[in-house]
Amino acid sequence: MIEINQVTKQFREHLAVDRFDLSVPEGSIFGFIGPNGSGKTTTLRMILRIIEPDSGTIEVFGRPHHITANNSIGYLPEERGLYRKMTVMRQLIYFGKLKGLSKSQAMDAANEWLKRLDLVDWKDKKLETLSKGMSQKIQFIATVLARPRLLILDEPFTGLDPVNLDVIRQALLDLQRSGTTLLFSTHDMHMAEEMCDHICMIYKGKKVLDGSLNRIQADYGEDTLKFRFRNAVHLSAEDLPGVTHLKNLGRFWEARHGGDSHKILKAAVGLGELEHFEVVHPSLHDIFVRIAQPDQVIDAQEVDHA
């Protein structure tokens, strides 16, 4: 669906994307993760041809030189934008027309989505009268109105309350089931873990992770321990042999180790009333933090576990 080869983009002295490769399979839900300023939005904009790469090639739908105004691509930018003084329906018809729909097609599609997202009563209201959550749903409708083959979403869940988040997530999954390929960037690792078949992480303009979640986690091995004490325990990494990083997650402790997990279990039993001990793959969140903030991972942390 998308093939990016050796793409580079520089803004003056800042190298935003550096010889970046990416392959997004058709029909997948592809998570594009990375810390702020890592080059995610620049990459998405280059896929959409909103900006041009300095070098490298980008193919979408198998065509190397597709036009920006591709009617088969829907785009939800991170910073939402709609006309505040325009009514919801006029706005949706306008965006539908810009995606190549006729007025009646746009109106039919808009009515269908408004009904689905419970916004029918608001279709003749100006956008400025709608709440933020409603506006976000209208923006989502404007993005998917033309039934795109490829949907590019930049932080689609930011600012949504849990109810609306579920509604949008369900709508996205339905679109994917009907054949739409989803590529979205997110900071929400939990959401990425739950939804994505494939994940790519970009850091300082370079690709640092790429593949299915299972494969990525397998690459990191089972170097993570998750355990819980029934009683409050004062714990530090030195108390557990071979543990290099220790993190208090609240109810649980998470440790990264390079040694024998059995020795660590024995040591943990001696430290308190251990009620849970598990050897696991590192979470996507943990992998993200290890790559994005290698120096700031809580090292040999000493905390009271209440």
Place this chain on the structure above:
Amino acid sequence: MRKIIAIAVTEYRSIVLTKSFLFSLLIPFLLYGGMIFAGIFLGDKTDLEDRTLVLVDRTGVLLDPLTEANKERNRSSSVMKEGKQVGPKFVIESYGEMSLPETNELLVELSDKVRDGEIFAFAIIGGDYPDPEGGEDDYLHYYSNSPTFNRLPDWLSRTVKDQIEDQRFKDAGYDQKEISILTSHNQLERFNLAEVDEEGNLIEPEEESQIAAFLIPVGLVMLLFISIQMSTPVLLNSVIEEKMQRIAEVLLSSVTPLQLLWGKLVAGVGVGLTFSTVYLISLSFSLRYFEKLQWVPPGTYIWFFIFLLVGLLTYGSLFAGLSSVCQDIKDSQNFAGTIVVILVIPLMLTMVTIEAPNGPLATTLSLIPPISVMTMLSRLAVPPGPPEWQIYFSLAMNIIFTTCVVWGSSRLFRIGILSQGKTPTWKEIIRWIFQRG
């Protein structure tokens, strides 16, 4: 093309379907209707109020002739027409006191009477006024609290002058009537050039109208200016809104920057054409009503629309391009100010170019875009118009200039519309236009 039309229609509707714009379209019809209404219903309801003037005649000789002259005036066609009063009558009253008080007392007394509404005005003629040598009392002073009513002081000045001149001629031994006959002549009358029709018959030259000679070019240039001013700065606000509300990125995922720019330009052109068409139709109706259609030289309207189109594209793309690099309304006002100055210069020079339409200044300005848009139009509206080659040369220069401006603006727009942070300097703007990618 469908997307450009979709953008243009949406932009056009958002500009035209506003109360302020619709009202601006109604103005010429209100004016035109108002003139007809005034003609039909208010024609006989002119000012008919008598104006009483108290005359303090220190010469002792002017009161009677002035009273007599006023009686004649009140019977003349400027006051009475076909037995019906059409203008205000004047009533001349003499200051009744046998011995005139000091001037200051007199001024206070009569001023109070004017203020109380007993009289309309008063005048004092100094005792030395008729004397050709003059003297300390050589004056004619008129006092009122109605400074805009000129008919009475004008009549008084003219009539006193006639009376004194008559007296002086008599004193010098000349016959005033004979001198009047000897010096009387008709005023100069101005005509257009004579023409011969296809059958060789002379087409009578028409009387040249000084009002038309200035009114039509000034009116058309003003209309061109207002049409550009009404439609192109709106693009600036539209682009800024799309940038500030983060709509631009959504739009650019569906259309290219060039399509977006052209959609806006087409809308701007549509607005300008709508506005000027309405005004030109109303102007034509007015000229037809007053039977003055010949005041507009043939072909002027066509040239008006051609130069308007060029002007709208040039200024529209300038506004859209420059506003795309701005981060907020305040920034954009600075750039807009520069463009408006370019727009205003030829407007300010219109009177100069009309007075000498083929002079070096007018000719030069009418060939340099974008100033030439207005200057050439003002030359075209003054018969016989500029040489044909100059018109086409000016048009060609404007088309080349407009193409360059639209190209530059689209390059700027492409980068500027997504730019955030500080507004670029002029140097950076030029770099953006020419940079690759």
